[in-house]
Amino acid sequence: MGSLPEPQPFRVLIAGGSYGGLAVAVNLQDLCRGLPARSGPQPEDGEAPPTAAPQIPIDITIVDERDGYYHTIGTPLALASESFADKFWIKYADIPALRAPNLRVLHGSFKSVDPERKVATYVPHGSTDAPLGLLYDYFVAATGLRRAWPVVPQSLRRKQYLFEMGDHTRAMASARHGVLVVGGGAVGIEMAAELKTLQPHLNVTLAHSRDTLLSSEPLPDEFKQRTLDLLRETGVDVLLSHRVERAEEVKDDAGNLCLRVHFTNGRSKLVDHVSMAISRPVPSTTFLPPSVLDEEGYVKIRSDLRFPADAPNSTVHFAVGDLVRWSGIKRCGAAMHMGYYAAHNIHQHMKAVAAAARGIEEDPEDKQLDEILPAMGIALGKKAVGYWKEAGVVSGEKEMKDFFGDDLGFSICWNHLKLGEDGIEQC
Numbered sequence: 001m002g003s004l005p006e007p008q009p010f011r012v013l014i015a016g017g018s019y020g021g022l023a024v025a026v027n028l029q030d031l032c033r034g035l036p037a038r039s040g041p042q043p044e045d046g047e048a049p050p051t052a053a054p055q056i057p058i059d060i061t062i063v064d065e066r067d068g069y070y071h072t073i074g075t076p077l078a079l080a081s082e083s084f085a086d087k088f089w090i091k092y093a094d095i096p097a098l099r100a101p102n103l104r105v106l107h108g109s110f111k112s113v114d115p116e117r118k119v120a121t122y123v124p125h126g127s128t129d130a131p132l133g134l135l136y137d138y139f140v141a142a143t144g145l146r147r148a149w150p151v152v153p154q155s156l157r158r159k160q161y162l163f164e165m166g167d168h169t170r171a172m173a174s175a176r177h178g179v180l181v182v183g184g185g186a187v188g189i190e191m192a193a194e195l196k197t198l199q200p201h202l203n204v205t206l207a208h209s210r211d212t213l214l215s216s217e218p219l220p221d222e223f224k225q226r227t228l229d230l231l232r233e234t235g236v237d238v239l240l241s242h243r244v245e246r247a248e249e250v251k252d253d254a255g256n257l258c259l260r261v262h263f264t265n266g267r268s269k270l271v272d273h274v275s276m277a278i279s280r281p282v283p284s285t286t287f288l289p290p291s292v293l294d295e296e297g298y299v300k301i302r303s304d305l306r307f308p309a310d311a312p313n314s315t316v317h318f319a320v321g322d323l324v325r326w327s328g329i330k331r332c333g334a335a336m337h338m339g340y341y342a343a344h345n346i347h348q349h350m351k352a353v354a355a356a357a358r359g360i361e362e363d364p365e366d367k368q369l370d371e372i373l374p375a376m377g378i379a380l381g382k383k384a385v386g387y388w389k390e391a392g393v394v395s396g397e398k399e400m401k402d403f404f405g406d407d408l409g410f411s412i413c414w415n416h417l418k419l420g421e422d423g424i425e426q427c
């Protein structure tokens with residue numbers, strides 16, 4: 001008697017291995033092992049664990065331009081402290097949850113995706129050869145937004161990143177005339193606050209062209225005012241209605257080179273270093289077919305996180321995280337939430353396909369993304385300020401602990417995705 005052939009694993013290809021992409025990978029691993037998804041509801045204390053569901057064989061490939069997971073949220077802290085910079089980039093090979101025989105991470109850059117043929121191409125890091133092809137059954141785009149230095153590091157390897165951040169931190173620490181951060185959005189505010197908190201000897205100034213901080217955010221005035229008050233409390237000198245016109249290299253009284261920054265209101269300031277926190281990020285989606293993108297390059301997802309219905313094979317193409325066109329301010333919590341939902345919906349689809357192969361019709365129970373309302377948390381030294389609809393404006397040291405812990409959210413994200421738990425043990 002011959003044995004039945006093993007079912008072929010479903011091939012899942014994930015573009016981007018950060019908050020959104022990793023959330024898809026680890027939650028899908030759970031579900032396909034018959035376990036509850038780690039980001040979903042967990043059994044209450046004392047409640048019996050759910051009986052394990054049937055397993056589904058999968059094969060996951062993640063492709064990322066970086067050689068590791070980088071905690072983007074922590075950048076303002078990493079720019080001010082070499083030890084935090086060291087902590088915030090973990091090579092994929094060193095992430096326990098990704099160690100599993102059915103999961104691999106490739107270091108390279110996506111070049112194209114053909115949803116009709118279900119084939120993508122990528123260029124391995126450092127290669128000058130033609131792109132390589134990757135066949136898949138399910139595709140998830142999670143490549144986020146492209147942001148300029150110093151909003152995020154530009155290095156693609158951990159080793160190079162440590163030089164990039166270290167050079168910056170040392171240049172800041174020796175700034176005798178101080179540092180000017182330009183841009184009063186969330187990133188500029190946190191950059192200024194972290195720098196002043198970690199290097200209190202420095203003169204840190206934040207210049208913003210408008211008369212309120214966070215002027216382009218759809219958030220209450222009370223939140224913006226509280227942010228300003230707490231930022232000033234850290235010792236940062238805040239200059240509102242100051243638009244930078246130009247900076248020129250000059251010599252100070254001691255003959256040392258520094259910068260004189262001129263503002264359009266006629267004032268000027270002597271500093272050693274200028275950090276620009278004003279660049280407009282753009283979605284990293286040039287490898288996707290233009291028909292699934294809006295005019296700004298965001299993926300036009302449906303509420304089940306799939307590509308638009310008129311895209312070929314749209315039921316097996318998903319997008320999560322910052323690159324999607326959806327309501328709400330771009331946040332990592334939303335990216336991880338979308339990743340979990342996409343994993344759930346992919347698993348539902350796989351179950352229906354597997355049931356159909358046995359002649360059984362099974363309706364997938366998809367999760368649908370709700371509208372995301374404006375919400376934000378900002379770290380301001382020892383305190384944080386936050387806003388979301390139910391709570392209103394909240395601030396203080398407790399909020400800092402709750403929103404960011406003591407490492408600007410690194411451990412919160414790491415623990416939420418359970419990246420420290422061994423992926424092999426759970427096989």
Ligand SMILES: Cc1cc2nc3c(=O)[nH]c(=O)nc-3n(C[C@H](O)[C@H](O)[C@H](O)COP(=O)(O)OP(=O)(O)OC[C@H]3O[C@@H](n4cnc5c(N)ncnc54)[C@H](O)[C@@H]3O)c2cc1C
Binds near residue numbers: 110320409
């Ligand atoms: C300085 C700063 C502070 C922030 N603070 C907060 C905060 O306090 N709270 C909060 O909720 N949010 C915060 N955010 C926003 C948060 O970082 C984003 O919402 C989050 O990073 C989105 O996650 P993502 O997985 O969608 O994309 P990303 O984190 O941008 O990850 C995208 C991944 O895709 C890779 N990639 C890109 N293009 C390609 C390609 N062509 N091929 C292969 N790989 C590619 C990148 O290398 C990266 O690893 C902050 C952002 C910044 C910049």
